[in-house]
Amino acid sequence: KTVFVLNGPNLNLLGTREPHIYGAQTLADVEQSCRDACERHGLALVFRQSNHEGELVDWIHEAGRLHAQGGLAALVLNAAAYTHTSVALLDAVKGTGVPLVELHVSNVHAREAFRHHSYLSAAARAVLCGFGVHGYVLAIDAIARW
Numbered sequence: 001k002t003v004f005v006l007n008g009p010n011l012n013l014l015g016t017r018e019p020h021i022y023g024a025q026t027l028a029d030v031e032q033s034c035r036d037a038c039e040r041h042g043l044a045l046v047f048r049q050s051n052h053e054g055e056l057v058d059w060i061h062e063a064g065r066l067h068a069q070g071g072l073a074a075l076v077l078n079a080a081a082y083t084h085t086s087v088a089l090l091d092a093v094k095g096t097g098v099p100l101v102e103l104h105v106s107n108v109h110a111r112e113a114f115r116h117h118s119y120l121s122a123a124a125r126a127v128l129c130g131f132g133v134h135g136y137v138l139a140i141d142a143i144a145r146w
């Protein structure tokens, strides 16, 4: 089965973006860690990042088609700022029925109030935040045991 890992806006800046919050690892480093984790579990990986909401919607639909064929292990989604704004991403998850792990590098609940609400959590099977970029590996290790 395949794990989809989708990353939203500004996550292409990981490594240089507010490193005191998001750490020093780049998105390429995160992708490599995800590849290693998937390989350990015999899972395939699709790993992408977009700054565009509609492109993320399209990719969730793509994951949904794979889900309908029985080929999706789970969708790990770090929707970044869209977490707090996007009904479209919520509807895409609900409309496709993909098993969702909502992920955040930082502990959003310890930050500004506008980060405390997530449109996605209501449709998520699991929510993981505050483990830094290691959260991606934790998510994949957990998905492998589902």
Ligand code: DQA
Binding pocket: 009, 010, 011, 078, 079, 080, 081, 082, 083, 103, 104, 105, 106, 107, 108, 115
């Ligand atoms: C984030 C948290 C969001 O509030 C923020 O807008 C991001 C990244 C995280 O991974 O901690 O861009 O999703």
